[in-house]
Amino acid sequence: MILVTGGAGYIGSHTIVELLNKNFEVLVIDNFSNSELSALNSIEKITGKSISFIEMDLRNYDLLIEKTKEFDIEGIIHFAAYKSVGESVFEPLKYYDNNINSLINILNFLKERSISNFVFSSSCTVYGSPEIIPVTEKSEVKKGESPYGKSKIIGEEIINDFNASHTFSAINLRYFNPIGAHSSGLIGDKPSGKPNNLLPFVTQVAIGKREVLSIFGGDYDTPDGTCLRDYIHVTDLAKAHVSAIEYNRKNHNKVIPINLGTGNGSSVLEIVNTFEKVTKIKINFKINPRRKGDVPAIFGDCSLSKKLLGWEAQLSLEDMLSSAWNFEKNIKN
């Protein structure tokens, strides 16, 4: 059985679908701080399989031990964390408390329960603003530009240090920009309140929930002046987690960082234009000043994932955008 922390969230829920499709049994721990129980019901609907579930906060170690007693856990995928870059600047302690203490507890738990298979949800944010793109796993890890970003860098360091003192196999998956939704339209990115990320904002403008998309900066040193990112379909990303769990079964006893992207950079304007083409809906947008902390351009060299995990992204930008739109149309409120 695989323990998925934060399993009701955006990437977690898609990953569980792929785990169940590959006949893994799944135990979810989630405190619903930025997710809903309905996502778990949707997963069961999509797969026709059931999942075990515990509602709790991972910062409560005694409860974690107590509640998981009866489950035979082979591996852990640790998603549970806060993820808003902007919010983390205003509430740094909230981010360090949740993201770091939950990780420490889950690693203590891994040792106590003799689990040796660990997958961590990291981010390309560890590369900061890179001098050379595409970035490889050997590119320099930077200092971190926000408490959120630092919590991922520190998280990777904690896992490395722990691995030097205790034997287990770990993969730090460094995601580029996950977008899109499951082909069923039943699960997807559903931020509470005003979206920070680009795609939910675009779909909310398209459906009329928001009036205008603000494009942050049109004067970057990029082909059309807007930022470049490596957008990756969340279903592709989810499948990579299953491959990582399978790879760790070889007991390599190391910590391996792996980039997960498509290897292509797309600009914000390209996203808007492709969205318009795929959905035939016009997006009302305005080019505004740059957003503080944004990196002008980043995309990944994703050859290591292919070499080690046998995984590479399959789905196109059109697939990503049409599935995101399909999900938005299905959201009830």
Ligand code: UD1
């Ligand atoms: C950020 C983090 C990433 C994190 C992710 C999760 C950095 C460098 N990146 O990604 O590590 O995992 O958030 O939340 O810290 N944009 C607009 N208008 C909008 C929203 C976004 O123009 O309303 C633009 C941004 O300027 C950026 C692109 O769209 O160029 C993508 O932004 P976003 O979806 O917020 O992701 P990142 O900032 O790349």
